[in-house]
Structures are given as C-alpha cells and as structure tokens.
Amino acid sequence: MTAAPPFSIEASTALLERSKRSLAMGVSSGMRKAGAPAPLFFERGEGAWYFDADGHRLLDYTLAWGPLILGNAHPAVIAAVTDQLSRGFAFGAQHRGEIELAELMTSVVPGLDRVIFSNTGSEAVQAALRLARAFTGRPLFVKFEGHYHGWFNNVLVSYRSKATDPVTALPTCGGQPHHEFADTVVVSWNDRAALERAFADHPGQIAAVLTEPLLANSGSCEAEPGFLAGVIDCCRRHGAVSVFDEVITGFRLALGGAREHFGLAPDLSVYAKAMAAGFALAAVGGRKEIFDVLDDGRTIHAGTYNGNPVNLAAGAATIRTLSAPGTFERMHAHGRALRARIESAAAARSIPLVTSGSGPVFSVHFGLTAKPRDYRDTLRADANRYAAFRLALLHRGVYVLPDGRWYVGAVHGEPELAHALAAIDAAMGDLAESTP
Ligand SMILES: Cc1ncc(COP(=O)(O)O)c(C=O)c1O
Structure with missing residues (x-):
C-alpha cells in the first residue's frame, strides 16, 4: 500500500479566515462548517470533479x-440556461416555461395531477403543510424523529437532537421558540403503532403526516416493508x-422518485435538489383536490421568484436529460458497486461496518453490524472512525460529505468508479494501519 499523499489546506484555511471577517461563520450554510480538515474552497467544477483553492482535483x-445529479457544467443545462438568459431573467408573470415544466413533471412522475413551484426545499415543505391545513381545516402535523425538512422552526424539530423517552418534539438549535413547533407532533419512524397512537391522541386535529421516504438525512435508513404504504x-x-x-x-431513486421506486401514491410530494441540477428550484405536486384550495382561494401560494424562467429552464433540461434510457439503472449500479467495495474492504480488515440506503444515496456506518432502522440506531455508529475514513479518502482524491452520506449522480461513469474503488481500498488500508 502506498502512503497517502499530503493534502494541503493552506489556501482554503486562509480564505476561511478572510471570509470569517465579513461573512458570519465564514460559510453560507451551517451544515458546511463541519468540513474537516477545513471547509474547502472551490474554484471550479467540471462534471464529477471539483478543483479546490489548493490545487486538488477531487x-x-x-x-x-x-442537487448536482448531472455534475457541474453539463452542456444541456448550460444550453437551456444561456438560451433563457438571453430571453429574460425574470418576468414576475406567466411564461411558457412554467407550462412546459409542469407538463413534464406531471407526465413523468406517477400520480401528480398538479404542481406548484417554489425556490428551496424548505419553502416547498411549508407550502405543502399550508395546502394540507387549508384542505383539512386542521392545525397539527406529524413528523418523524431524525427527519429533516428544512430549517424553518416548525419542522427543524427532533433532528440531530437528544433522543428522549418517550419521543418528544425538541428544537434543534437556539432561536426556536416553543410556540412555533407546538403544532408539530413527533413520532418514531418505522413504528406504525406510534403513528396510530398520534392520531388517537389528537382526534380530528392532524392535517398531514410528513416523511422522508428514505431517511437520507439520518443515515439513509430504509423504510420497513409496508411502512410507507401504512x-x-x-x-x-x-x-x-x-x-x-x-x-x-425525487428525480434520484427513479425519474418518478420514491413514488415510482416504491410504487406508492401519497397525496403530496415535495421536490427540490436533483430536479434542477444545482439551480434554486423546488416544487410540490400531487392530487388535484388538494390544489383546489389555491384555485378557489381558501389559501394562497406566493413568492417573487416562484417560476423563475432561468431556474425552470434548468429544471426542464435536467429532467429531459435524466429521461435517457438506462440513466437510473446506471446510477443504482454505480452506488451498489461503491457500497460493495466499502463493505468488502472493511471486512477484509475486520473493521465492523454496514451501509444502508439506495444506489444513488447511501450512508456508511462504522461500528454497526446491522443496518440502522431509524435515527436512534444511527447514534450508535462510530462517527470518529467515519471522519478518519473521509479524511483518508480526501487524501486519495475523493470528496464525500461529513455525515456518512454518499450521493451518486448520472455524472458518475466508469473512470470515476475506477478512481473511487482504488481510493476506497487505499483509505480503508490507511484506517486499518492507524487503528490499534
Ligand atoms: C428531505 C429534505 N427536505 C427539505 C430540505 C430543505 O431543502 P433546502 O435546503 O433546499 O431548503 C432538505 C435539504 O437538505 C432535505 O434533505
């Protein structure tokens, strides 16, 4: 095994220090603070490769x-966006791009009669909750422990927070007054009895049940058979x-997202991230009857940037590109190959480890011997060992998230797989050598 090459972070560290002097935290999202050895600064991205300020190609x-399911600088997205830029950045009014994307979404995603557009997942989740409340006339909603639905106070609840018994709604950070999540009922995931109890405890009060269909934000836990249908x-x-x-x-497990992948039809689904390949676009889609609350004025949906033509052009180009035959099969196969190598490289060195999730998004858990079933199980994983593995991968030219999650896109092909498999073997070797 060759020794890991050094990994300089001099330029990124200097930029972070400079950034902190004017930008609070030095980063634009709190989630990015944790990037050991330092939050890296990137100069450019091309396909599946990033180029950082210290000259690494990762x-x-x-x-x-x-979001970057097609990687950076995909020609179809660049063409669609530049074409739209030359014809207008924003109208604050109707345009054909809205109809085109709405028609595209309702044709490729099963069970979507109507959609609305928004800008971020956090906003779109709020829009879905408002629709559900206006439709049912009820105040409360259920979310599950460990699930992330954006940063707004009513949903940033019992996410990365203490695991109490019984499960209670807890804020995730400071600045979240209790009254703002007083209508949020939190229950354990994969626990149908707990969900039934929530309805029994709040008769006629629950407007909606909100779930990640794959618990990607807390260890990529998979729903147990029948749970989502339940x-x-x-x-x-x-x-x-x-x-x-x-x-x-959405637009990741399959073109039709979890609906297609699991063959299920919830009343509403919320989309963002992969639907526009890196542009700020989100949507809610689902049953016509629920969207009638907008048509008949029972509630409103608004936003200066809703339906922005540039972002919608990126969305349409992304979905059309993802529609090419074999795209999702290749992503799943790539993910399976990565997982298999991570598992076999660990097993060969007697390092306990499991992976969980689905091909295009999965998580790696050191120290667990069975797939985690919910958020609480993920708390038992060895986060320090994953951090060491992540660092070793970085030294070998592979960049992954700090929380154990890996995203595979349509942009990852055979050369990327070969590079990644070699890096995984080498990084696991580094880990075995450094652990007594
Ligand atoms: C499942 C889920 N819902 C909502 C959000 C919030 O989306 P955004 O960051 O675009 O506001 C995220 C973000 O990671 C998410 O993973």
Missing part, C-alpha cells in the same frame, strides 16, 4: 449536498394528507 460524491393508509383512514418529502429522493 472526485465528488457530495453532489453539492444532492403511512398513506393511516392518513386516508383519518382524513389527513400524506406528504412524501422527496427533496432528496
């Missing part, structure tokens, strides 16, 4: 936390709206 499996069924029986937060799974 193979990217973060996809910018998910959520939909439970909502139907109790007159509530089932909402899949497909900000991660």
Whole structure:
C-alpha cells in the first residue's frame, strides 16, 4: 500500500479566515462548517470533479449536498440556461416555461395531477403543510424523529437532537421558540403503532403526516416493508394528507422518485435538489383536490421568484436529460458497486461496518453490524472512525460529505468508479494501519 499523499489546506484555511471577517461563520450554510480538515474552497467544477483553492482535483460524491445529479457544467443545462438568459431573467408573470415544466413533471412522475413551484426545499415543505391545513381545516402535523425538512422552526424539530423517552418534539438549535413547533407532533419512524397512537391522541386535529421516504438525512435508513404504504393508509383512514418529502429522493431513486421506486401514491410530494441540477428550484405536486384550495382561494401560494424562467429552464433540461434510457439503472449500479467495495474492504480488515440506503444515496456506518432502522440506531455508529475514513479518502482524491452520506449522480461513469474503488481500498488500508 502506498502512503497517502499530503493534502494541503493552506489556501482554503486562509480564505476561511478572510471570509470569517465579513461573512458570519465564514460559510453560507451551517451544515458546511463541519468540513474537516477545513471547509474547502472551490474554484471550479467540471462534471464529477471539483478543483479546490489548493490545487486538488477531487472526485465528488457530495453532489453539492444532492442537487448536482448531472455534475457541474453539463452542456444541456448550460444550453437551456444561456438560451433563457438571453430571453429574460425574470418576468414576475406567466411564461411558457412554467407550462412546459409542469407538463413534464406531471407526465413523468406517477400520480401528480398538479404542481406548484417554489425556490428551496424548505419553502416547498411549508407550502405543502399550508395546502394540507387549508384542505383539512386542521392545525397539527406529524413528523418523524431524525427527519429533516428544512430549517424553518416548525419542522427543524427532533433532528440531530437528544433522543428522549418517550419521543418528544425538541428544537434543534437556539432561536426556536416553543410556540412555533407546538403544532408539530413527533413520532418514531418505522413504528406504525406510534403513528396510530398520534392520531388517537389528537382526534380530528392532524392535517398531514410528513416523511422522508428514505431517511437520507439520518443515515439513509430504509423504510420497513409496508411502512410507507401504512403511512398513506393511516392518513386516508383519518382524513389527513400524506406528504412524501422527496427533496432528496425525487428525480434520484427513479425519474418518478420514491413514488415510482416504491410504487406508492401519497397525496403530496415535495421536490427540490436533483430536479434542477444545482439551480434554486423546488416544487410540490400531487392530487388535484388538494390544489383546489389555491384555485378557489381558501389559501394562497406566493413568492417573487416562484417560476423563475432561468431556474425552470434548468429544471426542464435536467429532467429531459435524466429521461435517457438506462440513466437510473446506471446510477443504482454505480452506488451498489461503491457500497460493495466499502463493505468488502472493511471486512477484509475486520473493521465492523454496514451501509444502508439506495444506489444513488447511501450512508456508511462504522461500528454497526446491522443496518440502522431509524435515527436512534444511527447514534450508535462510530462517527470518529467515519471522519478518519473521509479524511483518508480526501487524501486519495475523493470528496464525500461529513455525515456518512454518499450521493451518486448520472455524472458518475466508469473512470470515476475506477478512481473511487482504488481510493476506497487505499483509505480503508490507511484506517486499518492507524487503528490499534
Ligand atoms: C428531505 C429534505 N427536505 C427539505 C430540505 C430543505 O431543502 P433546502 O435546503 O433546499 O431548503 C432538505 C435539504 O437538505 C432535505 O434533505
């Protein structure tokens, strides 16, 4: 095994120090602070490769936390966006691009009768909750422990927070007054009895049940057989709206997201990230009856940047590119190959480890011997060992997220796989050597 090459962070560290003098935290999202050895500064991205300020060329499996499913600088996206830029940046009014993307989405995603556009996943989740409340006339909604639905106070609850018994709604950070999540009911995931109890405890009060269909934000835990169908069924029986937060799974597990992948039809789904390949675009889609609350004025959906023509052009180009036959099969196969190598490289060195998730988004857990079933199981994983593995990968030219999650995009091909597999072997070797 050759020794890992040094990894200089001099330029990134200097830029971070300079950044901190004017930009609070020095980074633009709190999630990016944790990037050991330092949050890296990037100069440019091309396909699946990033080029950082210290001159490294890094193979990217973060996809910018998910959106870059086609990688950076994809020619189809550049062509669509530059064409639209030359014809107008914003209208604050209707344009053909809205119809085109809405028609595209309703034709490729099963069970979407209508969509609305928004800019970020956080906003779109709020729009879905408002639709559900206006539709049902009820105040409360259920979310599951460990699930992330954006940074707004009513959903940033029991995410990366203490695991209490029984499960209670807890804020994730400072500045979240209790009254802002007083209508949020939190239950354990993969626990149908707990969900039924929530409905029994709050009769006629629950407007919606919000779930990540794959718990990508806490260890890529998979729903147990029948659980997601059970959520939909439970909502139907109790007159509530089932909402899949497909900000991660949408246009990733399949072209039709979790709906297609699992063959399920929740009332609403929320999309962002992969739907526009890195441009700020989000959407809510689902049953016509629920969107009638907008048509008949029971509630409103608004936003200066909603339906922005440039972002919508990026969205349409992305979905058309992803529609090419074999795209999702290749992504799943690539993900499976990475997981298999991570598992076999660990097993060969007697390092306990499991992976969980689905091909295009999966997580690596050191120290676990069975796949985590929910957020609480992920707390038992050895985060320090993953941090060491991540660092070793970085030295070998592979860039992954700090929380154990890997994103595979349509941009990852055979050369990337070969590079990644060699890096995984070498990094696992480094880890075995450095551990007593
Ligand atoms: C499942 C899920 N929902 C909502 C969001 C929030 O989306 P955004 O960061 O675009 O506001 C995220 C972001 O990671 C997410 O993973």
